[in-house]
Amino acid sequence: MSRPILEVQGLTMRFGGLTAVSGVSFAARSGEITALIGPNGAGKTTLFNCVTGFYRPSEGIIRLHKPGEPPTELQRLAGHRIARAGVARTFQNIRLFPGMTALENLLIAQHNRLMASTGWGIGAVLGLSGYPRAERQAVELAKRWLTATDLMDRADDPAGALPYGQQRRLEIARAMCTEPALLCLDEPAAGLNPRESDELARLLLDIRAEGTSILLIEHDMGVVMRISDRVVVLDHGVLIADGTPAEVRRNAKVIAAYLGEDEEEVAAADDRRAMPQASAAGLNRSGSNP
Numbered sequence: 001m002s003r004p005i006l007e008v009q010g011l012t013m014r015f016g017g018l019t020a021v022s023g024v025s026f027a028a029r030s031g032e033i034t035a036l037i038g039p040n041g042a043g044k045t046t047l048f049n050c051v052t053g054f055y056r057p058s059e060g061i062i063r064l065h066k067p068g069e070p071p072t073e074l075q076r077l078a079g080h081r082i083a084r085a086g087v088a089r090t091f092q093n094i095r096l097f098p099g100m101t102a103l104e105n106l107l108i109a110q111h112n113r114l115m116a117s118t119g120w121g122i123g124a125v126l127g128l129s130g131y132p133r134a135e136r137q138a139v140e141l142a143k144r145w146l147t148a149t150d151l152m153d154r155a156d157d158p159a160g161a162l163p164y165g166q167q168r169r170l171e172i173a174r175a176m177c178t179e180p181a182l183l184c185l186d187e188p189a190a191g192l193n194p195r196e197s198d199e200l201a202r203l204l205l206d207i208r209a210e211g212t213s214i215l216l217i218e219h220d221m222g223v224v225m226r227i228s229d230r231v232v233v234l235d236h237g238v239l240i241a242d243g244t245p246a247e248v249r250r251n252a253k254v255i256a257a258y259l260g261e262d263e264e265e266v267a268a269a270d271d272r273r274a275m276p277q278a279s280a281a282g283l284n285r286s287g288s289n290p
């Protein structure tokens with residue numbers, strides 16, 4: 001069993017009187033794809049926003065374990081420090097720079113690292129040799145991810161002119177250009193057709209094969225069940241299941257949450273009948289935040 005890359009302990013997030021996430025604990029393992037699922041309003045995006053620094057949790061600990069480094073408590077860091085610590089994310093709603101080319105979007109993602117490696121621009125101003133090398137490496141990394149996401153032939157096109165599925169892949173390429181230890185994806189399959197969803201699933205498996213761990217919110221149960229090593233299920237802000245896709249699919253609490261049925265009724269139901277219902281329910285009750 002591999003070690004954890006991310007450990008979430010007793011995470012609680014309150015918005016005034018509403019507790020969106022309540023005492024959630026789980027671990028995402030290194031080199032694995034961990035999916036976070038649950039019906040609308042379950043608290044997935046809120047938890048994600050805590051991990052990636054958009055929200056500071058009301059309570060709890062979020063630890064990032066990078067190999068060879070002491071653990072980092074993410075809940076103590078500002079958002080931009082979390083990105084530097086090795087956590088990259090994409091959003092439910094695409095957030096590219098639409099007027100910049102695909103390649104430029106990937107270079108912008110590396111701006112901080114490029115600046116740091118050149119003494120925050122002083123090297124560039126003085127024409128020191130380190131700057132062109134760092135710039136070359138940034139372009140190489142960008143081209144590597146354009147190739148991996150099958151976008152090399154669109155490198156010089158404005159990001160906003162790309163079809164929707166390609167923009168989604170470009171967002172993932174942009175996140176990967178920060179060379180994260182943990183890639184957090186918020187509904188990457190939303191709005192994709194079946195062929196694009198298949199391509200996305202393959203891309204995520206390739207990213208995992210290269211050694212990047214993935215935390216994934218996804219409503220498309222086909223994608224989740226096919227590529228996830230582990231599935232964590234939230235309902236009304238509470239963790240109700242944590243296991244392999246096969247275990248979670250059979251879990252009576254999960255089926256009840258998706259179907260909105262009484263848990264005991266579902267537990268008594270025939271497995272063969274319940275499984276397709278659960279996946280159908282996942283799709284029926286899915287949706288994106290506005």
Ligand SMILES: Nc1ncnc2c1ncn2[C@@H]1O[C@H](COP(=O)(O)OP(=O)(O)OP(=O)(O)O)[C@@H](O)[C@H]1O
Binds near residue numbers: 020039043045046288
């Ligand atoms: N900024 C906020 N202020 C107040 N309430 C919020 C805020 N963000 C989320 N909530 C509430 O917290 C609960 C969990 O919402 P969240 O968006 O995390 O769920 P979700 O599982 O991601 O849902 P979906 O699948 O629809 O995206 C909901 O009741 C939501 O209305």
